[in-house]
Amino acid sequence: MKLTILGGGGFRVPLVYGALLADHGEGRVTEVVLHDLDDRRLRAVSRVLAEQAEGVPDAPVVSATTDLDEALRGAAFVFSAIRVGGLQGRAADERIALAAGVLGQETVGAGGIAYGLRTVPVAVDIARRVARLAPDAWVINFTNPAGLVTEAMARHLGDRVIGICDSPVGLGRRIARVLGADPKHAFVDYVGLNHLGWVRALRVAGRDELPRLLDDPALLGSFEEGRLFGADWLRSLGAIPNEYLHYYYFNRETVRAYQQAERTRGAFLRDQQARFYAEAADPGVSALRAWDRTRAEREATYMAENRESAGAGEREEEDLSGGYEKVALALMRAVARDERNTLILNVRNRSTLHVLDEDAVVEVPCLVDAGGAHPLAADPLPGHATGLVCAVKEVERQVLSAAESGSRATAVKAFALHPLVDSVNLARRLVDEYAAAHPGLGYLK
Template sequence: MKLTILGGGGFRVPLVYGALLTDRAEGRVTDVVLHDLDDSRLYAVARVLNEQAAAVPDAPRVTATTDLDEALRGADFIFSAIRVGGLEGRAHDERVALAEGVLGQETVGAGGIAYGLRTVPVAVDIARRVARLAPDAWVINFTNPAGLVTEAMSRHLGDRVIGICDSPVGLGRRIARVLGADPKEAWIDYVGLNHLGWVRGLRVAGRDELPRLLADADLLGSFEEGKLFGVDWLQSLGAIPNEYLHYYYFNREAVRAYQQVEKTRGAFLADQQARFYEEMKRPDAAALTAWDRTRAEREATYMAENRETAGAGERDADDLSGGYEKVALALMRAIARDERTTLILNVRNQGTLSVFDADAVIEVPCLVDANGAHPVAVAPLPDHATGLVCAVKGVEREVLAAAESGSRTTAVKAFALHPLVDSVNVARKLVEGYADVHPGLAYLR
């Protein structure tokens, strides 16, 4: 079975390959094709993968190419993890927004809109090529903003594109762990959009254990989300929000903290990864060791500004292990082998949430089998959550419209309507600022 990884020179690709190395069952991935626009990054990542596979018999064969069509032909699965504009683009997203006093995070608020505006046209081109060159392939999308990009690609690929994210997986795992439950045995009632969802229940053997957690202040304050949001706020919500909702619930504090840091997250990662890729140019460098060291630093500093604002301290060691690669592998196994499983995924709504049309991509538990991912019926969201997800979905639709039409006016509308951008004038300045620094937005007229 052939897996093509778009963004194959990306830093987190070894996580995916590491997961593949653990799969020894019949029908496993035997060929991995890395595609990237940057030869040097492909070379660096291929070196890491080669060291990962050194002690593994019959490891999946790895090839690399900068030819997109060549990479897509014959693929059974296509994993999309591209970053249009690179980490330098992410740093621009952050700086332009913060200069206007609004959030520049890569998937939330102004930064997420800017990232989406330059990513959607590229993702749509990929989707069209997949439909033409690999019509039977399944696309697993991890490209951010994941829900928005998945919806853009679904207009050309239908249900054969499925978005994944490690945030709901990590959240469910932490809740189960603090309750003393096995995450594999727990049913997680999670619903929302990507990076905008809530856990409303966690059932073990048919019993919802979340009320027990919410009633115990000590237990509730003992894990990441309790520290990040505060016990009182979680008890008020009656649910556990995805960590990215900290940007909404504590927006002023988050913006202030990001304005005060010496380097934005994007700038930090750009510098950090530049050092890694530069080190990989040395033939004698220990590729896997260097990658492991860089990854540990990356994960330990994840959302550091938010945790500092909340007084949450450092992340627990158990939360430094990623997770999206395991979701991707479980998804591929379920489809390729008809190994039925349940995963929280980004899929078309299809009537799951009545406030959205059938084509709106949402993030919910899905039953997965050989025919793809099928969203599970969920209870309606409370009013405060419904209002937020509807507002953000409305923004996503304006981003898609702007990307399709090339309309600068529509792009301004997308920014202006976002709950974290509080002024039409600020929206206009954001579009001007982003257009100045991003060649990928030259299509906006």
Template sequence: MKLTILGGGGFRVPLVYGALLGDRAEGRVTQVVLHDLDAGRLNAVTRVLAEQAAEVPDAPEVSATTDLDEALRGADFVFSAIRVGGLEGRANDERVALAQGVLGQETVGAGGIAYGLRTVPVAVDIAQRVARLAPDAWVINFTNPAGLVTEAMSRHLGNRVIGICDSPVGLGRRIARVLGVKNTAEAWIDYVGLNHLGWVRGLRVAGRDELPRLLADPGLLGSFEEGKLFGPDWLQSLGAIPNEYLHYYYFNREAVRAYQEAHQTRGAFLRDQQARFYEEMRDPSAAALLAWDRTRAEREATYMAENRETAGAGERDADDLSGGYEKVALALMRAIARDERTTLILNVRNEHTLSILDNDAVIEVPCLVDANGAHPVAVDPLPDHATGLVCSVKAVEREVLAAAESGSRATAVKAFALHPLVDSVNVARRLIDGYTQVHPGLTYLA
């Protein structure tokens, strides 16, 4: 089975390959093709993968190419993990937004809109190429903003594109752990929303919802990441456990101030950190896997550091430093390729799941997965406060898609202005001015 990874020179690709190395079942991936625009990054990642596979018999064969069509032909699965504009683009997203006093995070608020505006046209081109060159392939989208990009690609690939994120998985794992549920596979996680905008409303084990026990115990609530971020009182008021990214909404002023006062934004940190890694890989004698492991450990430990500092949450727990999205991807591939039916929280088209949104809107919910793809499970309606946020952010996503399709600068301004974390037409206009100055990928807006 052939797997093509777009953005194959990306830093997190070895996580995916590591998961593939542990899969010994019949029908596993035997060929991995890495595609990237940067041959140097491809070479660096290929070296890491070679060291990972050194002691593994029959490891999937790895090849690399800068030719997109070549990479796609004959693929059974395509992982889209591109970053249009690179980490320099992410750093610019943050800088321009913070200069206007709004959030520049890569998936939330102004930064997420800017990233979406330059990514959607590229993602649409990829979707069209997949439809032409590998019509039977399944596309698994890692590219942020994951829900928005998945929806853009679904307009050309239908249900054959599925978005994944490790954030809901990590949240469910932490809740299960604090409740003493040792096997999370036995738990049903009632999670619903959009990517990076969802809530756990229940965790059922053997038919019993264990979440009320957690919400009733301030000590337990304050013992894990989300409890430390949001505070037990707020979680009890919500009656649910929000995705960690909702910290940017519920504590927006504090988050913006923390990012403005930080020595370096997250994007700038990752840009500089990964530049050192790729520079180190120019030395053919460097230990590639060791350098990658060291860089990854630092990356994971500093994740959402500003938010945790604002909340006084302290360091991340050791159990939360192991990643997870690669495990979701492998489970998804297995379910589709081998009809190993499973339940995963995924980004898929709404169909009739949430009545507040139309059928084509991509949402993030538990799905039953089999050889025919991912099928969203019916969920209870959202409470009013969550409904308002979901509808507002989905409306912004639709304006981003419209702007990307039409090239309309006015529509792009509308997308910024309507976002609840921007809420100013004048700020939206200044954001567009700032972003078009630093991003060549936004020159299509007129």
């Protein structure tokens, strides 16, 4: 079975390949094709994968190409993890927003809108090519903003594109861990949009254990989200928010922390990964060891400004091992082998959340089998969450409309309607500055 990885020169690709190396079942992936626009990055990641495969007799064969059509032909699965504009683009997204006094983050607020505006046209082109060259392929989207990009691709691929994210998985795992439950046997009632969701229950053998957590200040203070949001606020919500909601609930503190940081997250990763790719190009250096060192530093510093502003301390050791690659492998196995599984995924809403239309992509638990991902029924969200979900989904729709029409006015509307952008005039300024910084936004007129 052939798996094509778009963004195949990306830093996190070895996580996916490592998961594939551990899969020895029937119907597994036997061929991996890496596609990227940067041949230098492809060579570096190929070296890492070659070292990972040493001593594994049935390791999937790896090839690399800069030809997108060649990469797609014959693929059973397409894993999309592209970054339009690279990390230099992300750093610019963050810098421009922070200079204007609003959040600079790659998926939330102004930075996320800018990233979406330049990514959606590329993702749509990929979706059209998949439909033409690999019509039976399943597309697994990890490209950010994941929900928005998945919805854009779904307009051309329907239910054959499924978005994944490791945030809900990590959150559910942490809650189960502090409650002494096995995450494999716990059902996480998680509902919302990508990077905008809430755990409302954690059921073990049919019993909801979340009230026990909310009633125990010591337990709440023992894991990352408890320290990040504070026990009082979590009890007020009656739920555990995705970590990205810290940008909404504590926006002033987060913006201030990001403005005071020596570098933005994007600039940090840009510089860090530049060192890795330079080191991995040296034939006398172990590319795998260089990657391991770089990954450990990357994971340990994730959302560091948020944790510092909240006094949340360092990340737990168990949370430094990634997770999205496990979701991707579980998804592929469920579809390819008809191994029924329940996973939190980004899929078309159908009738899951009645406040959204059926084509809106939501992030909810799904039953996955050979027919794809089927969203499970969910209770309505409380009013405060409903309002936020509807507001952000409308922003996403305006981004999609702007990308399709090329309308600058619609792009301004997308920025102006976002809860974290507080002025129409500021929205106009942001569109002007992002368009000047990113040639990929030249289509806005």
